[in-house]
Amino acid sequence: MxxxxxxxxxxxxxxxxxxxxxxxxxxxxxxxxxxxxxxxxxxxxxxxxxxxxxxxxxxxxxxxxxxxxxxxxxxxxxxxxxxxxxxxxxxxxxxxxxxxxxxxxxxxxxxxxxxxxxxxxxxxxxxxxxxxxxxxxxxxxxxxxxxxxxxxxxxxxxxxxxxxxxxxxxxxxxxxxxxxxxxxxxxxxxxxxxxxxxxLALKDSRQPNMNCSVQEWLESAPRLETDWADLNHAYRRSLLDLAALRFYPDVEPHHSVPAGGLPWYMALFGRDSLITSYQALPFVPELAHTTLRALAERQAHDTDDFRDAEPGKIMHELRHGELTRFHQRPQSPYYGSADATPLFLVVLDEDERWTGDASLVREMEGTARAALRWMEVYGDRDGDGFIEYATRNHDSGMVNHCWKDSDNSIVYPDGRPAPLPRAVCEIQGYAYDARLRLARLAREFWHDDALADRAEADAARLRERFNDVFWLPDDACYALALDGQGCAVPTVASNMGQLLWSGVVPPDRVDRLVGHLFSTRMFSGWGIRTMAAGQPAYSPVEYHNGAVWPHDNALIAAGLARYGRHDEAARIARALVTASRTFDYRLPEALTGADRALTDVPVRYPTAASPQAWSASAPLLIIRTLLGLVPDTDGLRTNVHLPGEVEHIDLFGVPGRWGRMDVKTS
Incomplete structure (x- = not known):
């Protein structure tokens, strides 16, 4: 916009x-x-x-x-x-x-x-x-x-x-x-x-699309106190924007879920809502609960080429306009997403870890089993162990079913499109993480040790095969994807950074991966670019081939912290929070990949959605990453690593299975 x-x-x-x-x-x-x-x-x-x-x-x-x-x-x-x-x-x-x-x-x-x-x-x-x-x-x-x-x-x-x-x-x-x-x-x-x-009923006063007032919404979230003024403002803006983006889908008429973003994405999305919900834990934990329910209600049960649907698949988007009603666009819901299904399992497990809501896990057992079956049977269409995608609706279906879903995002370094079907690297990481998380749920809540053992064994095989096939030793990085012939697409892109978040990267490769992410080719000063500069396909004003996305960077920062690279995680945190100041503390969907030294101010991507749910929840994940918040059966564990100039980030009333807990760093 x-x-x-x-x-x-x-x-x-x-x-x-x-x-x-x-x-x-x-x-x-x-x-x-x-x-x-x-x-x-x-x-x-x-x-x-x-x-x-x-x-x-x-x-x-x-x-x-x-x-x-x-x-x-x-x-x-x-x-x-x-x-x-x-x-x-x-x-x-x-x-x-x-x-x-x-x-x-x-x-x-x-x-x-x-x-x-x-x-x-x-x-x-x-x-x-x-x-x-x-x-x-x-x-x-x-x-x-x-x-x-x-x-x-x-x-x-x-x-x-x-x-x-x-x-x-x-x-x-x-x-x-x-x-x-x-x-x-x-x-x-x-x-x-x-x-x-x-x-529709006209509102008489400022009452958001939820069952509480804005003030009640703000007060239900943890109270933040910090000497980092920009973070204070960004935190409040994040909570307000998440309130604004909530709406009631038909499938969950009494529970609101986050829309994707203004103006084009004011609808229920699978990938968007799941990532938003994950990033918002534990600040507004109800988002994960309502999102999981809404998506479970719309899980596919049949094969439908027009909608790219297969049994067990989690939907991509739910639309209500005239074009979808009369099949001029894929009929709603549309299922053109290869990553929403493993992400569903990731968020289901993460929700229970934070909230302790075992009833939801038991309720979702059938949905989760169907999601795993989709990953094993329909997602892995050639049986090579990897999830790949290609639309079956060649008239109006989406070309790319990953988070970089523009038509030209999965390309060789020279800009040539990779032949379909495509297996992008970060989805393999999601699938690895999803299997491990499902194994925990199966063992602890569904009392199915056989399923748990199989999921763990499959995750181990996927990790080994992924690191064998996707790793490019000459470039010391991971391939962006495998193309339709099973050949590596050697484009250097941010996708490999999210592999750290999934935990699929062996420790001995982390240094080389981090070296790429923070090279001058990839780190703009405001964040990690979606594609490394210097490749013919790169442009700082290309949506997925050079722009900087806050949610992408927040997930990468969480991954860096997972591997103990706290200084680098703090570097991303500092860049994003500082950038938010230029936009009244509302991070847009994407920034251009222009180098910080060129303008000394972040430049908004020309058509970026704002507010956008991923970006609104990114500062929340940043706070969680800096404080090292990890839910445990005995309470909330912390591992604090703040940016050098920040003395304290305190959270009061963090909700979870423990009730409410304070986290003080001062």
Whole structure:
């Protein structure tokens, strides 16, 4: 999303405008009011006496509210604006906008205030691709009200605009405002949304998409005290953004889960929600619980080529727009992810380690066994022990089913795409970790020692074979992937850093791996690049071939700490937290890979989602890594290694199987 857009959100409802508060259909970027993958307002523009106002100030006051202070143009720096208009905007279930008009003249004034609106009901995928289709909604006008409705067979979306006191047409709201000298006038406009017969309830106050207030959400998380001011701010921003990104999917109507990110990913995702939940443990542990339940409900049971589904597979994304409804995109849920299934097992085990919720593990036994079977049978399509992928939906399926899921991410160093099917390195690490974790669950909770023994033996064989096949001795690093012919793709990329997180790297190779990660080719100063500079495929402004991703770096930092490389983990932590300062302590989805020495400030990737769930939860994993927090049956263990300039990071009330515990480093 362009950096000059202003957005507010509440779960799966969000609004993106320009800094003046204006929504234009024909503009760069995803402007409009969206709900569940459909644009309910494609135009929302304010005019005073037929003219656009000048913006004096605009800002989001919280994640779901914004204010715009506008003034009538004077044409001269020596004349003060005679009239000002303030737009107070709040989102939640729909849109509420209060307009406040003030007359600063010494005499009365007669004004014509107009809001121009339209609803194209475009699918979010169309908006993202820059070609939203023209739809002709049915428009009906009532007293102070206008309804715009679009239908296609059983698919229905409706936008209802209510504006008491306005003269209403099919395209505008018009107010006649007469003000005496010094007088102020205001009015309220509401925009209600209806999807397939279900009307959303407008929020009366700041109540996020959850069963508690924002303050209660913040107070339920551990209290952080530190002399590292940037970390304090980043921590609070992380908690607020995770609150904003939560929504209620159909499969879990009473429990909210994290959406992927604004604007394109405001939906339930497998990989995204699992990684977010993992990073958020133990700060907001309920995310893992609700995510596991939501994904288990949508686990595939049949083979479906159109959706890339196979029995036991965990879904990739759940969409509700028109294109998925009518099979113009893979029908929802879509299963084009090869890593969500092993990650599900990783998070299931991790959730129990922190929370002690054995009932969830027992409840998920069938789901977990099916996930393991998918890894063994469907994920490993050629029986070589590795998980590989290739879409079976060649018209609209995704090419890459790993976290670097852009079409050009798995390439040779010269930029040539690796032939399908592809076995990327980090997924093998996930599969190794998943088997070990499942073995623990099988032995301790399902009382199936045979399954546990088999999973551990398979993990050991995978580790040995992986390190034999993927290791490139001449380059002293791991291959990015194996291509369709089983040949190594020798591109130097950050994927190998996540192998440390999974624990699949032998100790004697860690030094050489760390040497690559922190070389000038890979470490930009703000984090580890997704691809090492100097390769023809590299670009600092390439999404997965050069940009720096906060979540990728947070997982790598956790892996470094796992192998005792605490100084390097702290180096990543310092870089990310310092970078957050430039973005009001909200780390975007990705930064460009430009060297820190070039600008001395981090540069946001041009279309980065913000807020984005992975990045919002990355500072939480960073804190956990620096404090060395490890859950144990007897309590919470710590192994503190702080950046040199930081004297203390204290956490009060860390939740877990032990109840609440304080961690003090000062």
């Amino acid at each position: 362009p950096a000059d857009q202003l957005s507010i959100l509440d779960g799966s409802t969000f609004l993106v405008s320009d800094p003046d508060g204006e929504v234009h259909r024909d503009t760069d970027g995803p402007q409009g009011l969206f709900y569940r993958d459909v644009r309910h307002l494609s135009r929302w523009q304010l005019r005073l006496n037929g003219r656009q106002l000048n913006r004096l100030s605009s800002a989001t006051t919280e994640y779901d509210t914004a204010v715009f202070y506008l003034a009538e143009a004077t044409g001269s720096v020596y004349r003060s604006p005679p009239v000002t208009v303030v737009r107070h905007r709040r989102i939640g279930g729909g849109l509420h906008e209060r307009l406040t008009v003030s007359n600063h003249r010494g005499s009365s004034v007669s004004l014509h205030l107009m809001i121009m609106f339209a609803a194209d009901f475009a699918d979010l995928f169309e908006v993202r691709d820059g070609n939203p289709s023209s739809r002709r909604p049915h428009i009906s006008i009532g007293e102070g009200c206008v309804t715009l409705e679009y239908r296609r067979e059983d698919f229905m979306r409706r936008t209802v605009i209510r504006a008491d006191g306005a003269a209403v047409t099919e395209q505008s709201l018009l107010y006649q405002v007469d003000l005496e000298a010094g007088e102020t006038w205001h009015t309220d406009i509401t925009v209600e949304l209806v999807a397939d017969g279900r009307r």
